[in-house]
Amino acid sequence: MFHTPQILLLLAVATMVSPLVAQDTFAPTKIAQMDASAYLKPLPDNGVVPLNVIAGDFATNSVAATGKYGGQRITVIGRIAALKKSGSENKVLVVTLQDAAASLPAVKCDFLDGSIPFNSEIEMSDDNSQASILKRDRSGNILGSEPYLSVDQRVGIKGDFKELKVGDIVLTACKLVPKEKLRELSGGR
Numbered sequence: 001m002f003h004t005p006q007i008l009l010l011l012a013v014a015t016m017v018s019p020l021v022a023q024d025t026f027a028p029t030k031i032a033q034m035d036a037s038a039y040l041k042p043l044p045d046n047g048v049v050p051l052n053v054i055a056g057d058f059a060t061n062s063v064a065a066t067g068k069y070g071g072q073r074i075t076v077i078g079r080i081a082a083l084k085k086s087g088s089e090n091k092v093l094v095v096t097l098q099d100a101a102a103s104l105p106a107v108k109c110d111f112l113d114g115s116i117p118f119n120s121e122i123e124m125s126d127d128n129s130q131a132s133i134l135k136r137d138r139s140g141n142i143l144g145s146e147p148y149l150s151v152d153q154r155v156g157i158k159g160d161f162k163e164l165k166v167g168d169i170v171l172t173a174c175k176l177v178p179k180e181k182l183r184e185l186s187g188g189r
Contacts, residue, residue: 039064043072048156048185051078051097055104058169069161069169075177076107077156077186083131083149085124086110093122093131095149095157095174105167109157109174122148149176156182 039061043049054076057065081098090113098106116122116133123134123145130150135143149155159171177185 040068043068043074046185047072047074047158049074049076051076051107052099052104054107054169055099058105058164062164066164071161073158073160074171075156075158075185076109076171077177077182078107078154080149080151080153080155081106083124083128083151085122085128085131089113092116093149095155096168097155097157105164105169107157107169107171108165109159110162110170110172111174111176112172115173115175116148154182156185 040057041053054065054069054074057068076097078097079100080095081100081102082096084094084096086092086094091110092113092115093111095109095111096106097109098104117135119136119138120133121136123132124130125132128151131148132145133148134145137143156177157171157174158177159174162170162172164170
């Protein structure tokens, strides 16, 4: 049987550990932020980062890169290497950005429910090389389909830096940057 001191000790330990267990991402530490300013170029004011820069930052010094991008909403411009429809309840699509040689870390962009138009869903091609938006009316009848994203397409994706997971840089709450805005951010390219 437990005695009062043992119960109090267990409660104290549970109280200290439960907030840590509840967190799925951690804020960057002060040391990581200092490393970021010492080892890496600062994040531009507009938060736009080419794929090779963010991937290079994490390949060079992941602690410093976590300090640089932690808690930031950024726009990554790069090439789509893979598309995957998600089976998750609130995640509709995962877009992987990576250089053609796959020599640097990938950026995995999680598009959550609400990132595509209402009464729409993502439809994937048989080879997962193209994602289309399937539009429906309020009754659920299909109104049409239009291309959305495809492998090798150059895109801008805006999202919140979440974590570095198994070597992949994860962004969440992602949205596609419109083509006109992408041209503006890329300097007309």
